[in-house]
Amino acid sequence: MPAPAAPDAAAVPLARLAALFADGTRAAFLLALLDGRAWTLGELARQAGVAPSTASEHVDLLVAGGLLAQERQGRHRYLRLAGAHTAQLVEDLAGYGGPPVARPATLRASAAAAALARGRTCYDHLAGRLGVALTDAMIERGLLQRDTGFALTPDGVRWFAESLDVGDELSGGSRRPVARPCLDWTERRHHLAGAGGAVLCDRLLARRWVERIGTGRAVRPTPDGVRALRELLGVDVSGGPGAVA
Template sequence: MPNFPSGNTIAEVAALIGDAARANILSALMGGHALTAGELSRYAGVTAQTTSGHLAKLTEGRLIALEKQGRHRYYRLASQEVAHALQGLMTIAADGPKRHHPIGPRDEALRLARTCYDHVAGRLALALADSLSKRGYIVFADGAALMTEKGRRFFSGFGIDVEPAAQSKRPLCRTCLDWSERRPHLAGRIGMALLDRLLELGWLARIPESRALKVTKAGQLGLANTFQLPAGWMDYSAPSRIP
């Protein structure tokens, strides 16, 4: 029975995430923005003192990192890997038969488009993935994704320069399972670059205090043109055809 590599510290990490207040903090940071301790305390739903303790623990556990800036302290997720692990937990947390779907306007905005750490998620992400796939720019095959040469040219023309080699260890192109729609969408370095570019163009805008993204008027036009999205992509579709 003694058989494990070294310290089985999965438990420590999971315990760190396994507190409601801390999970709220981490979820908030999944938005991809660095947030102050004060903001996080509001997300967490506990007082500033308590939040401070939580933040110290999360930092100690290397799940988040902080950057001091004046009298503020900005916290962010420590790494890609943390975001990925949280994503994995979200996937199984959303599971089960207790999917209430208490759809409100806020919820609907999140379902349409939101950030998932550093890339776009929600129906928009799925529409983009479908388009990129259909036009042969990116090949999705059951959970994996690869960019084609044709795709490289397209992205380059769109203002996203794909670095030549894999000099960065960061996944160039990967998929990420959507918790609201339960289908994979585009993540990885390309997913990040795409989000950045769409924000830069003003096609998407961050909604303050939220992970949701607003599709601007210009964005509706530009996205439809550039990616040839189907007409009704913004409309609410039947929730999640689960396997």
């Protein structure tokens, strides 16, 4: 009946897990990776402002701790969050503001989350159901190939040029891959990232086929956009009943 003398055995694992977050550099890595992209080690190091050697050690810890998944491609080491569960935990910690202050109206919060699930930007491209729908449509129409990592087909390059007035941005001038898959936390599916994904997002925003909601990452297709995308890709991005205010 008195206090159990055995210190809770779960304490050590908890502390070990928390220690992975308890460093500014690692926290910066995790927050950066929250966008769902796979970053290279060098990108992470630059983002956090540390030497590559330092970043390498941090990444080792995060991978060993199960928070990050890695994929080596040639001389690059791509890192991404280990899964949606991990992203959730990062967001929980990052979003913790302390309990005493009035909680931000649960209704508003869940509405905001739903908006993000429908459509949002992920770094510089489109994600959420909108991003996945566009990617699926491009694959279906032979504009995009889904081997290991996405690849734009010749038809795809032509489509970008003719339908979206894209010039030489996709001719490989930059070092950045033209098409790369990006895993979506809400959809748990891949969508188009890379230079192609970025230029797609850029053009859709420029033509006001997609517009930002408020100041955050959430976006939604406009009526014009719904029409145009149905024409161009045969896809319905209206989001179903009740999706647009």
